[in-house]
Amino acid sequence: MLLALVTGAGAGVGSIVFRWCIQQFTRLFSGHQDYAADPGSAHPHLSWLGPFFVVLAPVVGGLLYGPLVQRFAREARGHGVPEVMLAVAQRGGRISPKVAVVKTLASALTIGSGGSVGREGPIVQVGSALGATLGRLGRAGEGRMRLLVACGAAGGIAATFNAPLAGVFFAMELILMTFSAEAFGAAVLSSVTASVIGRAAFGDVAFLDLPPFHVDHLDQYGFFALLGVLAGAVGVGFSRVLYLIEDACDWAWRGPEWLRPAAGGLILGLLLLALPEMYGVGYPVLENATEGEYAIGFLLVLLVGKILATSVTIGIGGSGGVFAPSLFMGAMLGAAYGSVLHHLVPGTAGAAGAYALVGMGAVFAGASRAPITAVVILFELTGQYSIILPMMLAIALATATGRLLSRDTVYTLKLRRRGIDLEGPARGARLGGQPVGEVMEPLPEPLSTRTTLSEAADVLGLSGQGALPVLDPTGRYAGVVTSRDVAEALAEAPDGAPATVSDLARRTPALKPDEPLATALHLLSDSVEGGMPVLDADEGVPVGWLSHRSALRALHAPQQPLASRSALV
Incomplete structure (x- = not known):
């Protein structure tokens, strides 16, 4: 319990440092606190370049984090959660302590220079590395080590998103992949500790500021059910495109790995020039979509653009999570879907923003097949309890659709492509391969x-x-x-x-x-x-x-x- 508390405190401090680094690098590369809030504008200190500076920002960022990752911690590349899942399942929870430092810098540089990825994967890996380090110093057994890794993940999610419950269930459902009273208690202690630290730094407010939504007609439940099925398919499709583009990048690049992010950054920069809303995490764009500020066609363009931008960012060797992009895709899908319904059945459909909110959780559930986490984290991120029933319905159907369409999740597919089955024996293990x-x-x-x-x-x-x-x-x-x-x-x-x-x-x-x-x-x-x-x-x-x-x-x-x-x- 003491180690869980210290792990939570470390994850809370780590989340503060991580978010500060993202803010500083974003200001450095774009000249704005969040470029997605003012897409297409010029860099204040490079006004002569106009909006074309976004072509160079990912290249410069890649020149910085590419050698850093290649030299010190190659596991810091990518979205992070699969590496933590592997460490817990087959490596006794052992994670190198240098991963925390490298992942923080590499992910902050990636997001700050325009990478269209999220913060949850990095902070999970950072918190988990802290937990593993404390477990090693405390000479914890293998079972305790795994638990401390999960505690670090819970604390990181809790502090970064002001979502203490979601942090606990993320750790239990995705990292440990099991529930027990001991694990739940330790994860709660770590999550609460990290949340207290996070709230002291960021305030006690919902992470996303959205208008209130309500279900006004029983027929809407049928609409939400169909949205859940569509969102599950989009979540699986995103997983497939993500690794298809990563395979294409692997096939096309023949140079040194440390240079790959910079070279690929040129492709990402051109994509950002065409669609500057893809710069960084993109929460301002997400909030605008839920408030109905975009037309249906542009919402679909943003959906496809996010799938491509996130996939390219990961494919060229960038470091960042896929949770926030999943929320973004779900918001675009849901908002477009709600707008279509509003035109077809205006007296029954209700607000398009409600479908955007439900779509956020449903796409993540379809991609990750973590329905409990999806329900809880959407409630905590938005503070919207009024549509919890349609949210649960859509997330359950999205999860079932994802399971029907794909054996793997967006996290386990990365490992299976490397020949690793989390439920199978580890490579070289003396026990487990026998029938x-x-x-x-x-x-x-x-x-x-x-x-x-x-x-x-x-x-x-x-x-x-x-x-x-x-x-x-x-x-x-x-x-x-x-x-x-x-x-x-x-x-x-x-x-x-x-x-x-x-x-x-x-x-x-x-x-x-x-x-x-x-x-x-x-x-x-x-x-x-x-x-x-x-x-x-x-x-x-x-x-x-x-x-x-x-x-x-x-x-x-x-x-x-x-x-x-x-x-x-």
Whole structure:
């Protein structure tokens, strides 16, 4: 808890430094506090260039951050969150402390010089690096190290966006990818600490200043549902375009990597010249869209422009997040969609700004498949609770659409393209690559759904197993019952305890003999501790048993086929 608190404090201070750096570099390169608020204007100190200075700004910025990243921390390139997810999943939470410094400078230079990326990816990586460093200094175990990394991510999000709840759920849903009371408590402590520091520096106001929106007609829920489906498709499309352009940049560039951001900066500069609203994060443009200041055609141009500008920024080697661009795309999509509805059904559609707000969360959910984070962070960023129901509806449908269209999220796709599966074994790991069928034990004596709790207690006590499979009278798999469940049920009042184990049986995820052991171990950790049955792929009947003990045996001796081991038994 103490380390979580210190991590949150460090992330809060880091967010202040990071935002200050962005402001200073933006003023240096553009002459404005936020160039997107006054697009197309000249640099005050380079007025003779007019708006053409935006062609040179990304080039100069690339000359500064390109060598910095290449020389000191190559993992600081890109949008940051996938690297943190990988560190937590397969590297025991280990992140080099120099990443915090390099990521801060590189991302601030990228955004300040016109890079069309966000702040959340960098601050997550910065906060996570601080947490990992503190864990290393405190000699924390691997589990604690992962938790401190997540605490750093939570604190960074909380302080940067004044969103303490969103920071917690971002860390739990995307970084740890699991929920537990201990992790939640530590993340909350870190997030609250960082938020207090952030509010002291930035004030206690909603991050985005938007007018209030309301749902005025029940028919609007149908419109919001369709928007959720469209937004999910846009989120997946953005992910695909992002890595398609990155592949094109990899293919086209043959020079030294440190020079790539400067050379590619010329392409980005030309894009900014054509569409200066893409300069930097672009929150002023987003707010204008929600207030109905743009025509439908221009909103669609801004949507496509943001997809291209963000993809080019990342593709040339820039450093920055994809969360803010997702919000931007969602606002443009939603505002355009709402404007079309306003023309088609003016008496029913309602304000276009409400669709822009919902679209922001829905596109992020479609790209990241983090619906809880999307709902909470949109509420905290905007302070708009009045449309929470359509927001939840659209985000749920966007998440489902994204899952239907793509196996990966915008974060995991980057890792999978490098041959890394977060649910699979790490490269070079001694355990995890084996098929479950080579590791599983013979199925222990099962319980019947008609077995009483007292009988189950006797069998479990003598079996040496923490859990046993349960079969129905026809021999079909009915679930797993654990010693803990039986003991807790027997401790209840007699009239409150179930009569048989059928009421306690848990339907665990189906394990198949041919799936990788690493994937099975993730499922085992998230379901029951004692073990899980392995089901025949065709019949769905138990053919073996997997536990952590049987998995460890794979380290010491080649496993015999199950039939041979059963014969020996």
